[in-house]
Amino acid sequence: MSLLRRIPRSAPFSFRSNSQPYLADNAQAAPRAKIRLQTLLEYHSSKTPIVALTAHDYTSGYAADMGGVDIVLVGDSLAMVALGMDSTTELTLNDMIHHAKAVSRAVKSAFLVGDLPFGTYENTPTQALHSAIRMIREGRVEAVKIEGGSEMAPAVQKITSVGIPVLGHIGMMPQRQTSMGGFRAESILVNAKSLQEAGCFGIVLEAIPGNIAKLVTDALVIPTIGIGAGVGCSGQILVQLDMLGSYHKLAPKFVKQWGQVGEISKNCISSYCQEVRKRVFPGPEHTYSIKPEELDLFKNKLVNQ
Ligand SMILES: Nc1nc(=O)c2c([nH]1)NC[C@@H]1CN(c3ccc(C(=O)N[C@@H](CCC(=O)O)C(=O)O)cc3)CN21
Ligand SMILES: CC(C)C(=O)C(=O)O
Ligand SMILES: [Mg+2]
Numbered sequence: 001m002s003l004l005r006r007i008p009r010s011a012p013f014s015f016r017s018n019s020q021p022y023l024a025d026n027a028q029a030a031p032r033a034k035i036r037l038q039t040l041l042e043y044h045s046s047k048t049p050i051v052a053l054t055a056h057d058y059t060s061g062y063a064a065d066m067g068g069v070d071i072v073l074v075g076d077s078l079a080m081v082a083l084g085m086d087s088t089t090e091l092t093l094n095d096m097i098h099h100a101k102a103v104s105r106a107v108k109s110a111f112l113v114g115d116l117p118f119g120t121y122e123n124t125p126t127q128a129l130h131s132a133i134r135m136i137r138e139g140r141v142e143a144v145k146i147e148g149g150s151e152m153a154p155a156v157q158k159i160t161s162v163g164i165p166v167l168g169h170i171g172m173m174p175q176r177q178t179s180m181g182g183f184r185a186e187s188i189l190v191n192a193k194s195l196q197e198a199g200c201f202g203i204v205l206e207a208i209p210g211n212i213a214k215l216v217t218d219a220l221v222i223p224t225i226g227i228g229a230g231v232g233c234s235g236q237i238l239v240q241l242d243m244l245g246s247y248h249k250l251a252p253k254f255v256k257q258w259g260q261v262g263e264i265s266k267n268c269i270s271s272y273c274q275e276v277r278k279r280v281f282p283g284p285e286h287t288y289s290i291k292p293e294e295l296d297l298f299k300n301k302l303v304n305q
Helices: 037-045 058-067 093-104 125-137 150-160 185-198 210-219 261-277 292-303
Strands: 050-054 071-074 111-115 143-147 166-171 202-206 224-227 235-238
Touching: 037 050, 037 111, 050 058, 058 071, 058 093, 071 093, 071 235, 093 111, 093 125, 125 143, 125 150, 143 150, 150 166, 150 185, 166 185, 185 202, 185 210, 202 210, 210 224
Parallel strands: 050 071, 050 235, 071 111, 111 143, 143 166, 166 202, 202 224, 224 235
Antiparallel strands: none
């Protein structure tokens, strides 16, 4: 059976697939068709780069979907960027489901994937399956992502056997606090092929040399989504707050900032503070009015109290 045939397309239960194309806010805009798993595989075979971005709540999900990405990932990086935790390993499955539900309320077109948090899938394939089912049923995502190489192949097989698509994640795996120091080129290829064989529909390659990522991409039939892995991957993903310049703590070398949203937000808030303190805000245009006769009535009541 061809490797691509191992990838679940029509799960026995329905995902959130809404067959109607989703109308953008202004109905005149051309509706953006729902991105399905098949769409992503077609992009890959036609060498159309796949665009992915993380989201951690309703508003960031809305921004990513309206911005036109193909994949929205509810990444466990939300532990750090949304919850201020020191690492992703503190995040629980209940935390992740809470955020995934919020993102799913906004994302109508992009293909929605959710990270399985650290400690919710590594013990046994059955544990991985139970966590994946909770993410689909409660988190309302369409696929899950797990970190790890060939040691995760049984978990990938178990999850995909019930029709849940799985995205792999190798290279620098944040949940394992590994760094480039632990990097071995040959293990990347072995792990990638093992995940493909197990049924992953794609693999995130994180923080590995671009020329290695290109060779690995060319050696696979499923798409690779790179983060810090160079332009030779089938697609790219970044943490949304990083690329918006909105997260003040971490800016890995591979992040490009398309704006300075954090700075803009800070400046807007300090102007708001100044205007309230100078009683410039609220102005008349931000204030409800009352008919003069009603005002007089109110004043009379005050006087006669
Ligand atoms: N805001 C944010 N962005 C991310 O991309 C991200 C998170 N948080 N949290 C979870 C993981 C952690 N990530 C990280 C964290 C640090 C580096 C880092 O410092 N990289 C170094 C080189 C890596 C090395 O040589 O060990 C760099 O200079 O980019 C990279 C990715 C990616 N993920
Ligand atoms: C960095 C991306 C791929 C991720 O796993 C996350 O944001 O949690
Ligand atoms: Mg993650």
